[in-house]
Amino acid sequence: MIKLIAIDIDGTLVDYNQSEISRPVKFAIRKARDLGIEIVLISGRNYYSMKKFVSELNLHGAALTINGGVVVNTDQEKIMRESIIPSDVVEKMLKILDQDQTPRIVFSGLALYVEPKYAQHETVRYLMKEKDNVLLVEDMFIHAKNNNVNKIMAMTQNEKIAEIIDKIKPISKGILNMERGLDNHVDIYPSSTSKGASLAYVAKQKGIDKHEVMAIGDAETDISMLLEAGVGVAMGNSLSSVCKHADFITKPVWEDGVAHAIETFILKDR
Template identity: 30%
Template structure:
């Protein structure tokens, strides 16, 4: 029996217009009414998904979200952090050096603020366009003190150039960090070992659920650990190939209510 459904947002629950369809809403509402936990699992901070939580009426006691790609498990009603994994100051400075060498923009998520760093004069970050709900603040490298909370670092830039630069990242960085693409134009750096699977596993343990009782639904590279962890891993039809290969089942695309279809068939029936 599936007791927890963990769902990615972009390319999964949301359509191309960043909307949640009526069928998806109804399916998730029915799942919650029968006692199934529905958890948004995203790379965004909680502030960046509030409108969706409101729309889904998932802001009550007992509602959780997994944010920062598994770095935080939070209570939706209060924002209280249940589980946390963050980056260290020296790791952020290490990534600043890398971004400068690759001539890429770097944004660092620090609690409710995104610190935009001057790592590339020629290539400006498109991360504000990708996440307009977030608060952005220009910051100098000298402002990156050890007292700050650093959730993750991201590079938001046009895919063709970004992919060219990704190919030049030394292998040692993949040993130090989780280096993942969450969209074609978004590269993310997380603490080593911290993935969506880590966040889901932490919450499942708190709730006394086993992996076999978890459904994970996603489409992108950063969803792969979640798909592998869940007893029932679901890939969207529009998912990248490596996610499809690891999934137990492939549902319809995010434009065809794929979340609702798989929930209706395997959670509600």
């Protein structure tokens, strides 16, 4: 019996081209929640960027943000668990990015932090649409010394991304992962960060066994949580590299794949 459902947001809960949860998906999630099943959203977004979905679905408990790097108690909006980049490594990375004045966003706790000189970057302006999501700091070096940093996103042309990665590799010391997410962006985060590890943590906190967990996702960052769940569900719009790790492939996001998965494994017998 499924007791916890972990659901990725972009490409799974909602389509990349729109930010509204469809009525069938919302209905299925609420029916599952009414049956006493724990619903946990898990995303590459930071908390304030995913808060609207938590509120819309009236979820209480944990939200797994920054690809599992930060686990947040949604009722108290407090951090329960987080993966942190060492402050000395953050300082070295910021200096490398400063060499070419590369715009960057620092993911720190619940929010994002940006220096005023990068506030007009198109990615920053897009992220500012969410309330309280982006905060301005005059000196990122001072902020990094006084606050935990969970991820840094650098934004520049694709041909320069490779140069940045090569410069940072010598200081990563095996404690950092670097991957290209969006075009012209690179995400830099602790190697301990994974959706699977944070999902296992939340399930253990709630006394839920692995076989009682269902995880639904579409991207390669979701693979770890599909493997950590008793039932790993890949969206119909997933890459083949994701599908091969799934126990079940549901419909694509534009055909309400989350609702189909919940109906197939939970609602059809109740």
